[in-house]
Structure formats: structure tokens, C-alpha cells
Amino acid sequence: MYRYxxxxxxxxxxxxxxxxxxxxxxxxxxxxxxxFRILRLQNGLYMQIHAYMMRIAVPYGMLSADQMxxxxxxxxxxxxxxGHFTTRQNIQFNWLKLQDAPDILADLATVEMHANQTSGxxxxxxxxxxxxxxxxxxxIDPRPYAEILRQWSTFHPEFGFLPRKFKFSITGATTDRAAxxxxxxxxxxVKNGQGEVGFRVLVGGGLGRTPFIGTEIASFIPWQHIxxxxxxxxxxYNEYGRRDNLYKARIKILVNAIGIDEFRRQVEEDWKFTKDxxxxxxxxxxxxxxxxxxxxAYEKLADVALPSDNKAFSNWVARNVKPRKVAGYxxxxxxxxxxxxxxxxxxEAQMDAVADLAxxxxxxxLRITHMQNLVLADVKQADLFALWEAAKASGLATPNIxxxxxxxxxPGGDYCTLxxxxxITLAKAIDERFDDLDYLHDIGDIDxxxxxxxxxxxxxxxxxxxILGVDxxxxxxxxxxxxxxxxxPANIGKVIGRSFSFAQIPEVISRLLQxxxxxxxxxxxxxxxLRRVGPDPFKEFVYATxxxxxxxxxxxxxxxxxxxxxxxTPLYSPRF
Amino acid sequence: xxxxxxxxxxxxxWSVLRLQEGDAAETLVVPVGKTLVPLKVWLAQKTVLLHRAxxxxxxxxxxxxxxxxxxxVKFSVIAVDFPKIGDGRGYTIAYRLRxxxxxxxxxxxxxDVLRDQLFYMQRAGFDAFAVRADKDIHEALKSLKDFSITYxxxxxxxxPLFRRVQRGx
Numbered sequence: 001m002y003r004y005x006x007x008x009x010x011x012x013x014x015x016x017x018x019x020x021x022x023x024x025x026x027x028x029x030x031x032x033x034x035x036f037r038i039l040r041l042q043n044g045l046y047m048q049i050h051a052y053m054m055r056i057a058v059p060y061g062m063l064s065a066d067q068m069x070x071x072x073x074x075x076x077x078x079x080x081x082x083g084h085f086t087t088r089q090n091i092q093f094n095w096l097k098l099q100d101a102p103d104i105l106a107d108l109a110t111v112e113m114h115a116n117q118t119s120g121x122x123x124x125x126x127x128x129x130x131x132x133x134x135x136x137x138x139x140i141d142p143r144p145y146a147e148i149l150r151q152w153s154t155f156h157p158e159f160g161f162l163p164r165k166f167k168f169s170i171t172g173a174t175t176d177r178a179a180x181x182x183x184x185x186x187x188x189x190v191k192n193g194q195g196e197v198g199f200r201v202l203v204g205g206g207l208g209r210t211p212f213i214g215t216e217i218a219s220f221i222p223w224q225h226i227x228x229x230x231x232x233x234x235x236x237y238n239e240y241g242r243r244d245n246l247y248k249a250r251i252k253i254l255v256n257a258i259g260i261d262e263f264r265r266q267v268e269e270d271w272k273f274t275k276d277x278x279x280x281x282x283x284x285x286x287x288x289x290x291x292x293x294x295x296x297a298y299e300k301l302a303d304v305a306l307p308s309d310n311k312a313f314s315n316w317v318a319r320n321v322k323p324r325k326v327a328g329y330x331x332x333x334x335x336x337x338x339x340x341x342x343x344x345x346x347x348e349a350q351m352d353a354v355a356d357l358a359x360x361x362x363x364x365x366l367r368i369t370h371m372q373n374l375v376l377a378d379v380k381q382a383d384l385f386a387l388w389e390a391a392k393a394s395g396l397a398t399p400n401i402x403x404x405x406x407x408x409x410x411p412g413g414d415y416c417t418l419x420x421x422x423x424i425t426l427a428k429a430i431d432e433r434f435d436d437l438d439y440l441h442d443i444g445d446i447d448x449x450x451x452x453x454x455x456x457x458x459x460x461x462x463x464x465x466x467i468l469g470v471d472x473x474x475x476x477x478x479x480x481x482x483x484x485x486x487x488x489p490a491n492i493g494k495v496i497g498r499s500f501s502f503a504q505i506p507e508v509i510s511r512l513l514q515x516x517x518x519x520x521x522x523x524x525x526x527x528x529x530l531r532r533v534g535p536d537p538f539k540e541f542v543y544a545t546x547x548x549x550x551x552x553x554x555x556x557x558x559x560x561x562x563x564x565x566x567x568x569t570p571l572y573s574p575r576f
Numbered sequence: 577x578x579x580x581x582x583x584x585x586x587x588x589x590w591s592v593l594r595l596q597e598g599d600a601a602e603t604l605v606v607p608v609g610k611t612l613v614p615l616k617v618w619l620a621q622k623t624v625l626l627h628r629a630x631x632x633x634x635x636x637x638x639x640x641x642x643x644x645x646x647x648x649v650k651f652s653v654i655a656v657d658f659p660k661i662g663d664g665r666g667y668t669i670a671y672r673l674r675x676x677x678x679x680x681x682x683x684x685x686x687x688d689v690l691r692d693q694l695f696y697m698q699r700a701g702f703d704a705f706a707v708r709a710d711k712d713i714h715e716a717l718k719s720l721k722d723f724s725i726t727y728x729x730x731x732x733x734x735x736p737l738f739r740r741v742q743r744g745x
Contacts, residue, residue, distance in 0.1 A: 005744050007737060010725050018722045022692060038661055039692055121662065151727040151737070157699035158671050158730060161664025227728075227736075238668045239640075273676065278735045279728070285738040 001062050001365060002147045002292045004112045011154070012109045015116060019043050020102035027099065042122060042160065044115030045101055048415050052096045054104060055118040060128035060146040060170075061089030061368040063113075065355040068366055070111045072351035078104055083351070085336060085344040087408055087459055088167075089127050089368040090118060094415055122160050123153035123234065126168040129177045130369040133293060134377045136325045140189045140197055142172035144290040145226065148281060152227050159234050163241035164249035166234060167206075170199075176487030179370060181205045181214045182462060184251045185233060190220060198222045203233060203263070204255030207456035211492045212252040215260045217267065223286070228279050232271040236263065296363040296378055301328020304381045315441065316388055316399040330381050332362075334374040334391055335398040335406070339431045342424040343409040344372030353394040361387050371408060373401065403440045404448055404513075405431050408459055412452030412469065413476065419452030421469025421476030426450055426505060429553055433506035443513055446526040447486065462486040464527045465512060466493045467505065478505055482512065482538055483530055496539045503549035511542045578713050579684070580694070580705040583720060585713055588706075590653060592634060592686055593617070606631070612655050612686075615639050618647070626650070634686060637665040641672040648679040656702075658687040667700040674701035674731040691716035695723060701731035 004012070022039045025031040031039075040046075044055040056071075071091055075083050078100045079093045086092055096104070108114055117124055126146045133141045149168055153159070159166070169183035180186025186202035198220040205214025221229045237251045240258075255263045306317055322331040334354060337343050346354070354374055358366045361383050362376035369375055374396070379387060391397040400406050407430065410416065412423025427450055434440060449463030453470075460466030466481035477499040484493030500508055513526075515538045520529045530538065579588040590610040595601065601616040606625065612632040618625060625631050632653035633644065648654070654673060656666040666685065673679040684704035685697050694705055698720055707713045729736045737743065 007725050007741065007743060011723065011727065014723045014725070018719075035661065035690060035692075121664075154727055155696075155723070156728055156730075157696035157726075158667045159664070160693075160696050161662050161667070235668055235671075239665055243663060243665075278739055282738070285743070288738075288744050 001064060002059070002112075002143075002289065008112070008151075009109075012112070012114055015043075015114065015155075016102060016105045016109055019105060023098060023102050038120065038161075040098075040101075041120035042117055043101070043105065044118035045096075045098075046119060047417070048094060048411075049417055050415065051094065052098050052101065053092055053094045053415070054096050054101060054115055055086065055090050055092045056108060056113060056115045057118050057125045058090050058113075058368050059150050060126055060132070060143055061130055061370075062132075062143065063366050063368070064111070065358040065364045065366065067111045067113055068351050068355040068358065070108060070113065072348040072355070074104055074107065075348035075351065082345055082347045084342065084411065085346065085368050085372050085374070087370050087372060087410075087457065088125055089130070089370055090125060091368070092411075094411070116154055119165075120160075121162045121164050121166075123156065123162075123166045123168065126150055126153070126170060127178055127183070127370060128169065129171045129173055130367045130375050131177060131322070131331060131377065132172060133295070134324050134326070134331060135173045135175075135177075136323070137174045138172050138325075139174065139191060140172040141290075141293055142170045142178075142187075142189060143293045144286060145172075145187070145189075145199075145223065146170050147289050147292070148227065148285065149230070152230070152279075156234075159238060162234070162238055163243045164246070164251075166237070166251065168230070176490070177370075179459075179462065179486045179490065181487060181490035182207055182211070182459070183214065185230065186214045187226070192220055196222060199226055201229065201233075204252040204260075205490070206250050206252045207459055207461045208250065209247050209454045209456075210253065211456070211461040212256065213490050213492065214252075215255060217260060217264050224280050224282070225275060227281055228274040228277065229267075229271055231274065231279065232267045235270055236266045240266075295326075296365075298326050298329060298378070299380070301380065301382075303327050306381065307385060312399070313385060313388055315437065316397055317384065318441075319399045319401045319403065320397070321384060324378070326378075328381055329378055330384060332376045332379050332384070332387060332391075333369070333401045334376065334396040335400055336373050336396070337400055337406050337431075338395055338398050339405070339435060340428060342411075343407050343427050346374075350394050350396060353390070354396065357387060357390060371401075371406060373406070399437070400440060402445045402447075404434055404443055404446050404509075405440060406448075407431075408447070408449040408463065410450065410452050410457035412450070412458075416452060418455055419469060420454075420471035421452050421478060422502070423450045423452040423458060423469065426467065426478070426502060429502070429550070430506055430509060433510070433550070443516070444525055447484075448509070449484075459486065460484070461492045462490060463493065464530070465509065470499055472499070476502060478502065480508060480512075480542075482535055483527070485527060494535060496535065497543055500547060501549060503551075503553035504547045506550050506553075507547050508542055511547075512538055515541045577706070577709070580707060580713060580717055580720075581682070582703055583717070585717060590632060590684075592655065592657075592706075612653065612684075615643060619643065622647075635666070635669050637663045637669070639669075641669055641677050645677055648673065648677045648681075651679075651681055653682045653684060653704075654679060655684040655686045655706075658685060658689055658693075660688050661690060661693060667696060670697070670701035671731055691719045694719045699726065699730045699732045 026036045046053040170187040171178040172189040182205045187199040201218040202214030203217045367375040413419040449460045450467045451458035451460040462484040479499040481493030485491040601620040610630045634655035
């Protein structure tokens, strides 16, 4: 993985010092909250319902065992013993004090990490394929380019105050596991007729209130020109993106308003001044960065037959182990989707355990997936059984990767000030309703996504089943979409009809699954059946008879929810 | 009043003329003395203002460098207004003035100009800062030294870091 040189260390240290001084000025009252807000956001610090939340960058989802141990340390020392892995392959800590934030950044810097630009209207963390470097369908390893983009976008002086946040995603494989079509800019590696590497560039994808699939702005930008081309895209957006309406400020609205041809014309008009200029990436820089992403020291091994007499192990292998291009090795997905636990949450003990597993079995490296799970990418097949037993002991071996209970979920109304409805609590209710493992394996691959509001952090638009929290006169309701898909090809789901109460949702999901089971052909996944028969049979069955509320699911006490947990520390939370 | 110019706090006697409600760019009387006029006023009264040496022009954040293009050489001071911290269009206006229009005179940030934005402003091409009057300008000056190293090229550095130094040490 990428290792900092003296310049990366220097820039990171100077950033910590800068933020330390900004926090000092906030605490002394020199900076008002409305002046400080924009500064803390660019350091990943939010004010949530109960406390400050910090989102720490995990560039393109890769981290070392020592970096994971640092997360455990932060959870122990500054938080309540756990953290939350996000759909953008980052981690969030939810119970922090403002006073501690500079120390947390300083601790992170010791392991070459930061929280730069993980929030705010700037260029965010670039996401990528969680199987980058090991995927069988890979054309090139996208990580060196993702790192080059990270450095270019870090503290870019022109793009610190864009109309809205700006997200890049990059993939080097033929199957899109990085959801590039729903990012502001999506980059897909391609080779031209001469075998030269370049990128197909999509622009204007995104979810939120107005979901769009990205449109192709260029079919082939040679890799050397990727920074100058990206810079022209962001420059045109900075000038012309709407700033009068928060909900119309993303680049997708601009591209849609003026049309892709006009947008492309403006980008190319600007690009002609910088193309072939000094910001052209040279071979030396690509080589320097790429040298950090060489393959680990694989042993020469043959594929091995795995024990087949243990059903629980076999279930886990079937769902959580992925074949790799190197013989004798496999990739393992450690599930962070366990009944009763918020999707993506891990305790400090689990973080330490995972770090040890990475050291012992996978060359000391880990990846975070956009599905909010963890990956050990290079495990010897011969070690799988021992790894499974160790993972099981830490509660990380739930055999549900890609299944219904592998839910993508935002923090929702339990934590987030933006949410209309609870997400985590709903995920738990769904988990409890569908706890029969054989049934889940029979249903097979399905993406269930929950967002607590229209900002769509749970990516509900691209779930095969999407759940969106909506507000109806102060009460939480949920709207259901079906037919979304996150990539290859990406699709936006369609709303099935009027919304449901919290306690109705498990039954609604059950009905959707019943239609699938009745209509499916041999080997068809939920999404395949849905595409073949269309949404109508699903809609009709869901609304055919009144949907009962699940008795044990109580409506929340809204007053209590709004109060949060009181603290007497000044500036600890917006509510106190 | 005082501004930061070329990394020092200096006294300054330019005033910024802002159109008030009901003012028309064509008829507004531009006072005597060093005055930064709105781009609209310059474009409307150019034939008269051309003869004054004590006139500068300022851009609102939604105005375009292209509208001034051929006239940039006539000014010794151009300003860009930041209506609020979060409006980042001024950074691109500065970049375009320096890198596309070839402007070499003083480029001043006015409006909601606060300490923690100065470093980026300087990189994008500003060399003068009218720090908001309620803030300590000497304190603000410190922020120009927040970073000693930068990754990417901009107006202040034509080369990105990977061409400036031997990396990987």
C-alpha cells in the first residue's frame, strides 16, 4: 500500500497544527460556530445529535493492520469503544469531544492517516474497487491512480469551497464494484487499440434527492492527462454549479441542465490550456506510486480442497470467500452485519482482532468495502478453516455476504440530525425477522439498502430493495423502491407506492420475497426475476391486502429521541 | 484602513464602491480618489473611467473574467468579492485572471475574507487581502504560512510537487 514520504508527512503534520489552532480559537470564542463549521467539516468533524462525529479517510478503502489498531485505540481512548465503517470505505466515530479532535488527528498522522476533506463542499475521498489488485477481471490496478488523485485533490486551493461535495470513484476492472456511475466523476480503466491505458470518464452521476446515472463525457483519456482533465471538470463545475439551492448544487444538476455536449465543450475549452502542461502525470511519478502497490510475496501454491463435512464452514465459504487470480489463495470478507448490531459497526476488540488476523493471514493489509464489511484479500486457502474459527470467535464470521441481512444502512435518526427516520433500528428489526439462515441462503444474492433521508447515504436508489425514511407531519414513514442496481449496469430503483410505517416494513419485505420465490426461474437472483417479470406483480402483491404491523416493533418516543443523551461538557453537542 | 499586501500589513486608501439598491451602473457617480468600481460600472462607464488612473475594478462571484479580458492591462488593482466564506467561485476567478487573462497587477480579496481562507486565496493568485474589519489582521497574517509544502500546481507554483522535488525520500 501507499507509504508516506517526507513531504506527505510534512503536509499532514502542518494540517494537524492548523486544525489544532482553529479548535483553540473556537474554544476561546475567537471563532464563531458559523465560521468554524466550514473548517471542522473539512477535517471530517460533524455535530450530530449527541456529540461530535469524525469521519476518518481510508483512501480507496485500503489500510494496514497498524492503521486498524489505531482505530481501536481511538475507539478506546476517545470514543465509546466502537466505530462505524461507511459506504464510502471510511470510518466514523460518533461520540467524540471537540477538545480531543486535534489529538485524534495527531494520533492518526503517526500511522499515515487523516480526516482531510471527508466532509464539506470539496473533493472527498476517492473510492475504488475493494478487490483492486487481486480481482480476476482487472485490466489495471486502479490504486496508484486513486492515490495520485488523492494527492492532487488534497488542499486544492481552487476547489475548497465548491457548490457542493464532489466524489470521484475509480475502477480498473470490467465489473464495476465501485459504483462509478453514481459518483460525480466515475473513472473506468480501459485500454485502447495500442494497449495503452486510459480512462473512460463518466460525469454527473449521483443519488440523493435527484438520482442520476453518470453520462460519458470522454471515452478515452490517456492516463497521463487524468489530472488536468479532472481539474477542468471541477473548474467548470465550481464556476457554473448552482449555489442558490442546496438540493440543486451537485454537478449532476448542472450537466443535466446544460446537456452533456455543452458541458463537454466547456471542459475541453478549459482543458486546452493545461493539457500537456506541467500537471501532466509523468512515468516517474506513476512508477513511484505504483511501486507501493506491488503484489505481496505469494508462495507458489496449488488450490486446495476445503473441508466439506462442516456445514457452518461450508456456508461461510459459499458466501464470504471469493476466488482470486493467484492459485492457492482466496479473499475473505469479514461480515460487519450481525444480528442486533448496527451495520458496519465494529468494537475496539474486533478491530484489534481483525488487525491480528490481517498480520497472521493476509500480509498485514485490509480493505473496507462499500458494503460496510472488511476484506482480507490474500489468504492462503489452507488457512481458511483456522481463519474462520478465529473470525467466528470475534463475531466476524456471519455467513451472509450478499444476502438479505448484508444490509447497507446510514446512521439514520438515532444519530444524524438530517434523518427523517431511523435506519439502524430498522435494520435490526429486519435482521430479527429474517434470522433463518437456510431461508436467507435460499433467497440468495440481494441488495437491501436503507437511507434515513433523501440525502441517500444508504444508497437506497441502487438497492434491489431500497428503503427511504420520509417525514410525514413529524412521524417517520418509509418509502420502498425496487429494481435499483449499483453497477454493471447501474439502475435507479422505482417507488412501488405509498409509504409504510416502521412496524410494517418487515412484512413488506417478506411479501416482496414471496413474489420472487413464486416467480423465479432456476438460478435466477431476485434482481433477475424482477427485471424479467417487471415490478407489477411485486407491487400488486404487497398492496393486495392490508399490511399488518409487527406487534413487538414499537414506535419511538420522539421526544426522548430528540433530546439525546445530555452532557455537561461545553461545545459537546449542538443541543446542550 | 489596513490590508495585507505582499505578506505585510500596510495602510491602504482604495475604497470599494458598491451599487446600492436603485443604483444603475450607467448613471452611478464614481467618487474622486482611488476607487474599486463594480465590473458592471466599469463596463457601463468605460469611456469616461478610462482616463482615470485611480480606478480599479472588482468582480462579484458570479461574474466572468472573459467580460474584462482585454482591459486587464489597464488596471493596477483588481479585486474579487467573497460574499460569504463558502462561495468559492472567487478562487477560480483569481486563477483565470492570472493564468488565462495574464493579469500581473495587485489582486485583492474583499468581502468575507477571513484568516483561514487566506492560504488557498494566496495560492490561487491573490496577493492582497482586505481582511474583514472585525478580525485581527495581524493574527490573520500568520495563516499565509500554514503550509510549507503543497501537492498540486496553482498560480503560486507552476509545477506539481512531483515535478518540484525528488519524491520518495
